[in-house]
Amino acid sequence: MGYMYHHFWDMYLYVAGLSIQSRWMLDPMSSPPSARKQRIGIELRKMRDAADVTAAEAAAVLGLARTKITLIEQGSYAVTPKRVMALAHRYEEADSAYVSALAAMAGDRTKGWWEEYRGAVPPGFLEIAEFEYNAKGMCSYQICHPPGPMQTEQYSRAVFREAEPPLTPRIVETRIEHRMRRCETLMKDGAQPYTAIVHEAALRMRFGGRAVTRDQLDRMLELSHLPHVTLRVVTFESGGFVGSGQAIIYARGDVPRLDTVQYDSVDGPIYLHSAEHLEKYRAIVDKMTNRSLSIEGSRDFIARVKKEI
Missing domain, CATH: 3.30.870 (Endonuclease; Chain A)
Incomplete structure (x- = not known):
């Protein structure tokens, strides 16, 4: 039931052209992406735009559906350090320190103290x-x-x-x-x-x-x-x-x-x-x-x- 519910919302929001921020405001069963996940997505989108690579071409690198690239760039779909490195390679990003730092961010699964306050603030x-x-x-x-x-x-x-x-x-x-x-x-x-x-x-x-x-x-x-x-x-x-x-x-x-x-x-x-x-x-x-x-x-x-x- 949960899968079908979220699948329906994914399709609805995709067709409606709504952002991930709109999703978590409208969908009570979802939670907003963390600031860190959003930043990873933003940086990957910057790289992709600079390289003039389409979402479909990026998805092919990872073996994912094109829509998953959109979700990654919105911060609502987790991406591994290995996939960050693969995308950066496809985008021909030359700043290795920047790519390594971004990959490290993707690999950080720390649950911070602020999670104790989710739903309370x-x-x-x-x-x-x-x-x-x-x-x-x-x-x-x-x-x-x-x-x-x-x-x-x-x-x-x-x-x-x-x-x-x-x-x-x-x-x-x-x-x-x-x-x-x-x-x-x-x-x-x-x-x-x-x-x-x-x-x-x-x-x-x-x-x-x-x-x-x-x-x-x-x-x-x-x-x-x-x-x-x-x-x-x-x-x-x-x-x-x-x-x-x-x-x-x-x-x-x-x-x-x-x-x-x-x-x-x-x-x-x-x-x-x-x-x-x-x-x-x-x-x-x-x-x-x-x-x-x-x-x-x-x-x-x-x-x-x-x-x-």
Whole structure:
């Protein structure tokens, strides 16, 4: 029965021309592909397009139906490292380090801690946790509030209570628990390098009131002394900020071509992977770093803001 059900949905969605994202929203018996699977598919599609190879030609390399190539590129059909290598060879991809990194991603079957929250938090929460877990280093640029992994429990609670429509207390507490797990993962000893570029506005926003905000600033100062954490502040006097003003995270992959940009939207996280986007956002991060205070200057500034609150 389950096979026939999903076969029907596969055929329906294929004929209707709907994406895999549409499938998991419409089909209650399916689950969305992980961010990692989606990225593998995106990279394979980039290679195929660059090589001007049809889906049918790619399918012939693997001995699969043409529709399976579409599903692989959408991230909804698992692909082995061997098949990644075979497709890359057919596409004449010359960057061996890139291909090896992509194959390693395909071979990773790790079930992360975020899977415990599947069904309890929105899919975007799972995606961001997986995204952070697999990054080889991150730079977060925040304007309205401190980065999630640097927030205190009380500050996070105040942020989630501002949601529209309002969240139930149970949902708020589940999301806080998930966020604190992210904090533990990214702020523990031995974690990957983490840089936070925070605008002065984020320091002065009083989510939860004066006491909660002061505690939040103390937490940021404490974390700034961790060996893998760099905290810098962009003040109002810096001359403005680059880009459209949304919060962004630039995450390093195993190789530069697997870097990722993530930014927030009302409906969940958005991920950018194209070479043009990566170059653009690297430049944005560099400009904001240059406009920010020094590490010691940033700590002194945060301490002054705390006294003023």
